[in-house]
Amino acid sequence: MGFGTLEEVDKQLTIQEIKQVAKLARLRLTDEQLKQYQGQLHTILKHITKLSELDVEGVEPMAHPSNISNRLDEDNPTISLAQSEVLSLMPQVEGEYLAVPKVLPGSDEDA
Numbered sequence: 001m002g003f004g005t006l007e008e009v010d011k012q013l014t015i016q017e018i019k020q021v022a023k024l025a026r027l028r029l030t031d032e033q034l035k036q037y038q039g040q041l042h043t044i045l046k047h048i049t050k051l052s053e054l055d056v057e058g059v060e061p062m063a064h065p066s067n068i069s070n071r072l073d074e075d076n077p078t079i080s081l082a083q084s085e086v087l088s089l090m091p092q093v094e095g096e097y098l099a100v101p102k103v104l105p106g107s108d109e110d111a
Helices: 006-012 015-024 031-052 083-089
Strands: none
Touching: 015 031
16 A cells, blocks of 8 residues: 655645644644644655555565564452542543543534
């Protein structure tokens, strides 16, 4: 899966897209910051585009560059907090649930 040519990357990255990424990340950015991040994201996409040009045929996919394995500790049950105690620590709740801001497209906060 590639990102196309560098020219396509230049055309794809707009200030509006930077605003959308910032919104999803819950960032309020000034116009100056939007331009700065547009340049930084463009640089990242250029690197990804360059990497997508590499011939990786025959290269085994890996999850990590080092030969490591997960260390699994013993699962020892312990006493945990009561639900009411946990909810009392939360900034916002709805009934018996922790309330979090909506971030997916189609949420009430889309503008």
